[in-house]
Amino acid sequence: MDEPKGIVRHIQTLQDPTLSRSYRGHQKATYCLSFDPSMHQLASGGADSIVYVYSFKPQGRAFKFNGHKGAVYSVQFSHDGQIIASGGEDRTIRLWKNSVMGKCQAIKGHIGSVRSLSFSPDNSMIVSSSDDKTIKGWNVLKTNFMFSLSGHTNWVRSSKLSPDARLVVSGSDDSTVRMWDVTNSKELYRFKDFKDSVYTVDWISDGTAICAGSADGKVKLWDVRSMRLIQFYDVSKQAVNSLNVHHSGNFIVTGDDENNVKLFDLRSGRLGWTLYSHKAQVKAVQFNDAGDYFGSAGLDQNVLVYKTNFDENIKLAWNVVNFIDPPEQSGNSGNSLGYSNQIQIPQTTFKANKQYNCPMQESQASASQNQQVTRQDQMAQLLSSRFDRIVSQMDNITNIIVRLDKRISNNEQNVQTLFQKENVKSLLNKLEEQYKEPFQQAAVWENYRNQQYQNIEQPEEEENQEPVFGTGSFMRDGLVEDYPEDSEKKLQQEYEEDKRDNQNLFTQTFNATNNPFQSGALANTLNQGTTFNLSVSNRLGDGQLNSLEQWRVQFQQDQQLLQQNQEDNENFIREVPDDEASDNEQQIIDENQQNQQGEQIEHQFEEQIQQEEYHDAQGNQGEEEQHLQDQGAQDQ
Numbered sequence: 001m002d003e004p005k006g007i008v009r010h011i012q013t014l015q016d017p018t019l020s021r022s023y024r025g026h027q028k029a030t031y032c033l034s035f036d037p038s039m040h041q042l043a044s045g046g047a048d049s050i051v052y053v054y055s056f057k058p059q060g061r062a063f064k065f066n067g068h069k070g071a072v073y074s075v076q077f078s079h080d081g082q083i084i085a086s087g088g089e090d091r092t093i094r095l096w097k098n099s100v101m102g103k104c105q106a107i108k109g110h111i112g113s114v115r116s117l118s119f120s121p122d123n124s125m126i127v128s129s130s131d132d133k134t135i136k137g138w139n140v141l142k143t144n145f146m147f148s149l150s151g152h153t154n155w156v157r158s159s160k161l162s163p164d165a166r167l168v169v170s171g172s173d174d175s176t177v178r179m180w181d182v183t184n185s186k187e188l189y190r191f192k193d194f195k196d197s198v199y200t201v202d203w204i205s206d207g208t209a210i211c212a213g214s215a216d217g218k219v220k221l222w223d224v225r226s227m228r229l230i231q232f233y234d235v236s237k238q239a240v241n242s243l244n245v246h247h248s249g250n251f252i253v254t255g256d257d258e259n260n261v262k263l264f265d266l267r268s269g270r271l272g273w274t275l276y277s278h279k280a281q282v283k284a285v286q287f288n289d290a291g292d293y294f295g296s297a298g299l300d301q302n303v304l305v306y307k308t309n310f311d312e313n314i315k316l317a318w319n320v321v322n323f324i325d326p327p328e329q330s331g332n333s334g335n336s337l338g339y340s341n342q343i344q345i346p347q348t349t350f351k352a353n354k355q356y357n358c359p360m361q362e363s364q365a366s367a368s369q370n371q372q373v374t375r376q377d378q379m380a381q382l383l384s385s386r387f388d389r390i391v392s393q394m395d396n397i398t399n400i401i402v403r404l405d406k407r408i409s410n411n412e413q414n415v416q417t418l419f420q421k422e423n424v425k426s427l428l429n430k431l432e433e434q435y436k437e438p439f440q441q442a443a444v445w446e447n448y449r450n451q452q453y454q455n456i457e458q459p460e461e462e463e464n465q466e467p468v469f470g471t472g473s474f475m476r477d478g479l480v481e482d483y484p485e486d487s488e489k490k491l492q493q494e495y496e497e498d499k500r501d502n503q504n505l506f507t508q509t510f511n512a513t514n515n516p517f518q519s520g521a522l523a524n525t526l527n528q529g530t531t532f533n534l535s536v537s538n539r540l541g542d543g544q545l546n547s548l549e550q551w552r553v554q555f556q557q558d559q560q561l562l563q564q565n566q567e568d569n570e571n572f573i574r575e576v577p578d579d580e581a582s583d584n585e586q587q588i589i590d591e592n593q594q595n596q597q598g599e600q601i602e603h604q605f606e607e608q609i610q611q612e613e614y615h616d617a618q619g620n621q622g623e624e625e626q627h628l629q630d631q632g633a634q635d636q
Contacts (some may be wrong), residue, residue, distance in 0.1 A: 022302055023303040024301055025062055032304070033303055065096050083097065121164075152172040156172045189224075196215040238256055252266060261278070359625050456497070
């Protein structure tokens with residue numbers, strides 16, 4: 001068994017930690033270790049994907065568990081020693097039965113490497129942290145999922161259940177230490193005192209404080225009741241990879257990248273020992289449950305186990321105190337063993353090599369020390385009561401602030417809602433004012449369009465009705481557009497030109513006086529004052545229509561001209577009708593009127609032809625009678 005390179009003592013003590021045994025089984029770096037609660041075995045995991053279980057017996061053989069497909073980053077004994085849990089790079093958690101057979105159950109739920117494992121005190125639950133930024137809880141018996149804690153923004157390097165299994169503390173590469181409630185799966189508090197990644201966390205044995213080590217070589221302790229930093233240690237110039245707290249809550253052991261293992265006394269806040277035992281970085285350190293041993297493992301593939309000797313130092317220190325007795329109790333009998341048990345003297349583990357005076361001086365010193373302790377107790381009680389009052393007042397102030405904050409937020413929301421309503425009202429008013437005048441102008445153009453339809457049917461009233469021209473807006477292609485002021489004259493000129501064109505188109509008309517068909521019902525119809533605006537540009541010969549077929553052709557051509565004139569008028573007013581259905585109905589009405597007029601004309605033509613035939617027949621009959629009379633006269 002190799003002796004360590006050396007131990008440096010930083011405080012006065014009776015005895016130093018001593019190397020008990022060392023193990024070397026891994027072919028690559030060793031990342032983790034764990035003690036069996038009964039101190040019969042020690043388990044370790046490394047980069048070779050193997051979990052070794054070493055025996056404390058001199059001739060005991062080591063177990064070798066194969067199953068992982070990557071490095072093993074965490075290994076942990078259950079509190080009854082029946083199960084060994086391991087997790088690693090292959091994203092799985094394996095629960096090994098602690099026997100030669102090496103049977104295991106695999107739990108797959110993480111999507112990143114498993115970094116740490118922690119059993120609950122009753123062994124019913126195990127908590128794991130992973131590179132997937134989560135902490136998850138698992139049922140050990142059923143190997144099923146229980147809860148997940150999400151909130152870290154980077155890899156979760158370490159997590160640990162509290163002694164009562166109600167809380168979880170975790171450290172992450174996001175430089176935060178967070179405390180979680182297992183029951184509600186919610187984050188309770190976040191400590192932001194580190195400036196670098198947090199590699200390791202642990203609880204003080206009574207659950208009143210937590211500690212953490214980071215990549216910047218610092219170790220810090222917080223009181224979980226007040227959420228305040230209570231101790232700070234500058235451990236190393238490089239990263240602190242692992243730490244663990246002694247079951248008494250008085251000592252802490254750390255392992256760092258400077259190849260050192262260090263022990264700190266939390267009561268005095270001082271470094272106790274530095275152990276130069278490893279040749280490479282120390283990746284894992286841990287006390288056993290009894291606290292009389294601690295182990296370390298590192299990249300040099302060695303697993304070292306030390307005897308702490310803390311208990312013997314504590315015992316020796318108490319023996320020294322027991323030897324001191326006040327004279328009034330010892331008297332002449334010299335009995336010095338009864339009184340010391342009644343004196344409450346703080347534990348002074350590392351205070352050896354003291355020079356003691358005679359019994360009389362020592363008894364006087366003990367009495368004065370008693371009085372000082374009593375006064376200190378009274379002062380502590382007074383300060384504690386005042387502190388409790390201050391804490392209660394601070395809680396009341398916090399509640400008041402929370403209520404005020406809620407009221408302010410509600411008022412802000414109400415004010416914002418009112419502002420939004422006012423903005424909507426002002427916007428509606430602006431829109432109403434903006435589009436009020438254009439719609440009035442559009443109504444003017446609507447009246448003008450209706451008048452144009454009336455002018456088509458009654459051309460005689462065209463000269464008496466003129467459209468109203470003005471500035472503003474008008475409808476173009478179904479949209480409201482601004483009409484410039486200087487375009488009023490232009491619009492009026494266009495209207496006058498179109499008016500003249502219409503007059504030229506309808507200058508040639510026929511009525512009852514110049515129409516060649518003036519007899520019968522047709523003449524009576526024409527004499528009523530009805531004027532037909534029919535173009536005669538295509539009449540045959542000297543303007544006379546010689547047959548009914550020619551009249552029909554001419555009527556169809558004139559009807560097409562009327563439709564074209566109507567479309568030109570609609571384009572002139574530059575407006576698309578708002579209701580296409582109404583326009584279609586108006587067009588149908590116009591077509592029906594035109595058809596009726598055509599039918600009347602055809603009926604009048606037929607009557608005229610019948611009258612002409614009748615007159616021709618009467619004329620022929622008269623001629624025949626005259627001819628017969630002439631012949632009779634000649635015969636006579």
